[in-house]
Amino acid sequence: MKYFHEQIEAKWQEYWAKNQTFAAENNSEKPKYYVLDMFPYPSGAGLHVGHPLGYIASDIVARYKRHKGFNVLHPQGYDSFGLPAEQYAIQTGQHPEKTTKENIARYREQLDKIGFSFDWSREVRTSNPDYYKWTQWIFIQLFESFYCKAAQKALPISELIKLFEAEGNANVDLVCDDGVELFSAEEWNSFSSEKKQEILLQYRLTYLAETEVNWCPALGTVLANDEIVNGVSERGGHPVIRKKMTQWSMRISAYAERLLQGLETIDWSESIKESQRNWIGKSVGAMVKFALKPHPQPLSGGEGSEPVQAFNDFGYKTANPTIAKNLVGNARENRKNPTESEDLLWQEIRNQKLGSKFRRQHYIGNFIVDFVCLEKSLLVEVDGEIHETQKEYDEGRTYELEQLGFKVIRFTNEELKNNLKSVIQTISNELENAKPFNAQSLLSFGEGSGVRFIEVFTTRPDTIFGVTFMTLAPEHDLVSQITTPEQKAAVEAYVEATAKRSERERMADVKTISGVFTGAYAEHPFTKELLPIWIGDYVLAGYGTGAVMAVPCGDERDYAFANFFNGKEGMPEIKNIFNQDISEAAFAEKTGFELVNSDFLNGLGYKEATKKAIEALEQIGQGKGKTNYRLRDAVFSRQRYWGEPFPVYYVNGLPQMIDAKHLPIILPEVEKYLPTEDGQPPLGNATHWAWDSVQCAVVSNQLIDNKTIFPLELNTMPGWAGSSWYWMRYMDAHNANEFASQEALNYWENVDLYIGGSEHATGHLLYSRFWNKFLKDRGFITPEEPFKKLINQGMILGNIGYYPFIDVTININIKDNPHISKKYFNVFGYEVFAKLFFEFLEDSNNINNDSNLHIIFSNTIISKIEEKINDNRSFILTEILKRFKSDYSFINNDGELELLEVLNDEYFELSLGHINYNYEFKRIPIKGVDLQTNKIDVGSIITDSTFKYSVDISINEMFANTEIGKMSKSWYNAVNPDDICNQYGADTLRLYEMFLGPLEQAKPWNTAGITGVSGFLKKLWRLYFDDNGLIVNNDEPTAEMYKSLHKTIKKVTEDIEHFSFNTSVSQFMICVNELAQLKCNHRKILEPLAILVSPYAPHIAEELWSQLGHEGSVSTAAFPVFEEKYLVESEKEYPVSFNGKMRFTIKLSLDLSAAQIEEIVMADERTQAQLQGRTPNKVIIVPGKIINLVG
């Protein structure tokens, strides 16, 4: 009887499906075990051999655990919302749902062929309304929650309202937007409903806010940080720009610390944990405030300069910052409701009627004054009826204001009403005599009044005395306000230049140091020294406060910056505060130094000094300890069709949740999947929302006839919404009332083993942990972490193609252009080539008579071979030309101007040797350089509209190489698992994928070795059958047979527990080889063996099991138990070493003592031969292990 995998595999797959063999129970006496695979996105390409790698591994564990008596949940589903289906829909007009369904059907077919023990009754699809109903529901829960730092958990928003009603928000410690306005309980209660909603939005865990987002014009949508790789979109590699947009965000930053701490409790690979730590980016340090000094001299220096400029540069923020919010708000209210007399006066003095600008109800220091002329330091107060108490208060107030350098004059209501003219005259006179405003005096008021600060975050508060200057990000808000007129031009030019550079360029260009002095100064909090303020693009606007205190002696970047601008205006000498040499480089270590030149920190090390510095800063109110996280809130809106609709509508522009009882909000049908004419997301095309005619009346509490009055949210949720909680849905996949029942959630808790790719390290795996923690906080689930153990299967790499690696010399002779000199480039890749090529052309300094451009390609991948490498080593290489035409023909925004176009569009052949080719290019001069839009100005260099190059190419060496890379459809390298299944069978595929190497390691796919495992299965089969049928007997096996079996039980058990599947396969081979050698056809060996093999090769195992006479599936059989007694040996083949080198082996009884062994070994003639008469100094005998003679 021969082994035919086709029949066996089809038969058992059908059996499993029919008998629901792998359906998990939600009530079971057995211990639970939850094995999860990362569910696939059903792409049009179908599965390739890389997909099943993880699934096979998890399936082995699932089957093994079932044998071990666990109630195993091993589900599978589809992450079926996403971009590719939508892109396809845009191209073809096919509904994404249709293509998604087709793709899923194909995936399912392929998965079924491999024989996974999935419980398909629990399948989920994120694009099913039954499913996304609960995604929407979770969104609502997030909206209805805020994060309380004190409780370290999310709480319902109703608690927040209670809190505000009771005590306002001044003293609560909650996670919220930056810069929320402070209010008291009374104020809160007096706010309008809309105002309350606006405020609450700043606290909700999902919130709508105008934020700077990553906008990808090519995809027409925003992207989350994890969807961007090296400054371009993860999907498609399109450029991404920063843009301010109103978008939904997830306040994941609230969970930064818990996400970080939680990593300690889970069994994940160090690299993934490290990625997450990196992404969260915790740094402990301090916020330090540096007082901004107003410009000490009259600003434009010279006569005729208006003191008012102090305000232009200094701003009008003359209020005590600690109470500024309240003052500003109150002032606004006051302005709305002026008294009669105040209004009279205002009409007379407004609009510079007296020659100076007045402000009314303006905040100065701790007060709101009635009228002020800042330029002339003149305050005008209007008093009502004077009571004694009021008088006293006014006196104090006047005193304080005078201390700030203001002259205060007072009028009564009566004076104003009856004698307005004389009042005006008095004011006018005072203006004549008034001193100009002195910002310095306002500052001298100290904490409070108008002092403005630059706030920085530092991890090294201990180096505070090493600060010699400050650097702001060019985008920093203060830049425009503090820059002196002298520096204005330079600063603006720099800011503009920086803004033009794309994110990607700024990242690529790390080495170049650039910056500009603003002319402004800040004050050192302790020494009161003046610290010049610079701007530089090494400071990132998005991290910390976008400003740094520069400590050149202790920070490499500051050091480089200080050195670069050494001697320039505004760059002080580097100050060394370490007892270390900093002449060559900054001393950036946190250990091994003592502070000097550091006042009260002298003699201290990092730890103590940090503590002390923070304490001192806190005392003077200019700093506090602070932990900073890099983790940003995640943008949650996508301007896309194929995603979950938000359960949101708007009233007066404020978002409202659609009541949960109306969920799911079904994704409406649209004509077109593109944005609407007026730029709305694709959902704007929908004319009919399934729920509106039926439910809208309820939603809005108003009568509406088939039309929504309230606009709906037209964005959809991002791809990661549905995948952030799917493991819970599997627990109770068909529950219509809850996302999963309490019983199911309590029973399955969380995932015991999660297997999937590492590409989700900072996306899915972080968001899932976030949602899990949130749902726990709100009491829906109990576990803190969703995935106890995570294994990342390595990528199976495919052969991307054969590539010629060539070493080329290209001489480009620019015939018609004498303005080109010789220049050598060592180029790695033609993209670089093209770039340098342009740089070269742009560089008008390269002018002399030599007109050769010499470019050396070394080991450069030029093109995919289109014909076989052996065919005369001749290939058609079109790539260079193609690149010129597409990527490096720069087109401006209007799509008109092309920088360079190849006119003679011919292929050229490349072969070893020498060719000459004439290119003709058309060049159109373009003005202006805009790297974001790929506009480039070369107009000043070459004005010819066409010119010619003679290109002389010598190919020095050429050889073929296979390029290994990620499998994907675009490379046509995807190996289809079906083909393997058809040819060798699913069991062979399963074994082979495991045999390839350790699960976690990336490996190239190569079917060369597949005959090995295929042969193994045949060999296994032949232990049970010969040509005539079953040959299994009931004889008592020999000790050797038992030994072979139990060795295997032990090894395989350990291997599965340690996820070392490749070595198990080896052990099966060893075992089968041994048993074949022993001619073992004994039931007592072969029955357990079939069970052992079944997790790996379930089909053949089922067949063997049934042929051995068993009813039902082998999956219910108990796993064989290892018994030590079968492995006990009486003898050991000892290796005998001399000075550590193994010379021979000797078989000795294990009963022997070390002394006895020594006696026997020393007596052995081989020992004597080795020793040649010498006596060993030492004899090391480890019984059961080794014998080593030293001497």
Added chain:
RNA sequence: GCGGGUAUGGUGAAAUUGGUAGACACGCCAGACUUAGGAUCUGGUGCCGCAAGGUGUGAAGGUUCGAGUCCUUUUACCCGCACCA
């Protein structure tokens, strides 16, 4: 630059955690049988050497009776993060 990982025959890889390096498989070589096949079986196969022997786990050093394994230094590659203050 920081963090994580990897490095062993022609190839994929093992190595009981400090104890005979290269299991198992592919490939290759030789042979058997033969229905000539991409079947099955047997033997060989790290490298140098006819052999004895020498040598060998990216490199250099160290600890140890003994190191692929532990320590120090270093190189290359892969992955993640990246002027993160």
